[in-house]
Amino acid sequence: MNHDFTAADDPFALFAAWFKEASASEPVDPNAMTLATIGEDGHPDARIVLMKGWDRAGFVFYTNTLSAKGRQLAGHPAAAFLFHWKSLARQVRLRGAITPVSAAEADAYYATRPRESRIGAWASRQSQPLAARGDLETAVADVARRFENEDVARPPHWSGYRLTPTRIEFWQDRPFRLHDRIVFEGAEPDWRKTRLYP
Numbered sequence: 001m002n003h004d005f006t007a008a009d010d011p012f013a014l015f016a017a018w019f020k021e022a023s024a025s026e027p028v029d030p031n032a033m034t035l036a037t038i039g040e041d042g043h044p045d046a047r048i049v050l051m052k053g054w055d056r057a058g059f060v061f062y063t064n065t066l067s068a069k070g071r072q073l074a075g076h077p078a079a080a081f082l083f084h085w086k087s088l089a090r091q092v093r094l095r096g097a098i099t100p101v102s103a104a105e106a107d108a109y110y111a112t113r114p115r116e117s118r119i120g121a122w123a124s125r126q127s128q129p130l131a132a133r134g135d136l137e138t139a140v141a142d143v144a145r146r147f148e149n150e151d152v153a154r155p156p157h158w159s160g161y162r163l164t165p166t167r168i169e170f171w172q173d174r175p176f177r178l179h180d181r182i183v184f185e186g187a188e189p190d191w192r193k194t195r196l197y198p
């Protein structure tokens with residue numbers, strides 16, 4: 001699946017193939033992606049998150065819903081995701097609408113996280129000012145005490161978002177910057193494929 005990928009007509013099958021290859025070749029976090037959102041000031045914002053699940057319904061990440069990105073997505077429920085797999089000289093760009101995952105879906109994923117991460121989700125007021133590292137450590141100790149001998153439930157402010165793509169672009173490096181690009185536009189199962197100049 002190197003230079004023949006432009007013949008693909010199913011963006012999800014192509015993503016599956018590329019993600020499998022990235023999972024084998026990237027030294028760390030093949031699921032790391034840039035999440036771009038629209039800031040509350042109307043300007044773009046971006047940061048890395050981990051893609052924790054995908055299927056034909058969309059691509060999911062988890063976060064603190066009261067964070068900057070959470071507030072931005074509440075105001076403008078649309079986003080772009082960008083994967084860059086350096087080891088393969090590839091990128092995949094996705095754009096689409098954002099919907100919150102169900103409580104049951106978030107609970108199921110939360111339950112797979114290490115206990116320390118679940119405690120951290122309670123202790124971190126993500127994206128708010130933190131006067132000193134010690135304040136975070138105190139908050140972690142307080143939460144650990146509070147949940148001593150019991151399961152650390154999912155905080156109400158911690159959940160996931162799903163991007164349902166309406167545009168998926170695949171980019172493969174080629175010599176002399178004469179790269180291959182194909183973009184799929186539409187929605188499941190009707191995609192229109194276009195080749196783009198590099």
Ligand SMILES: Cc1cc2nc3c(=O)[nH]c(=O)nc-3n(C[C@H](O)[C@H](O)[C@H](O)COP(=O)(O)O)c2cc1C
Pocket residue numbers: 029032046047048049050051061062063064067068069070126127
């Ligand atoms: C490799 C990597 C993975 C990350 N994964 C996540 C993630 O899955 N969820 C998350 O909320 N933040 C993640 N972060 C931290 C975010 O980049 C960001 O600092 C944080 O979410 C606050 O963003 P905000 O202020 O725009 O809400 C990750 C950072 C890196 C570098």
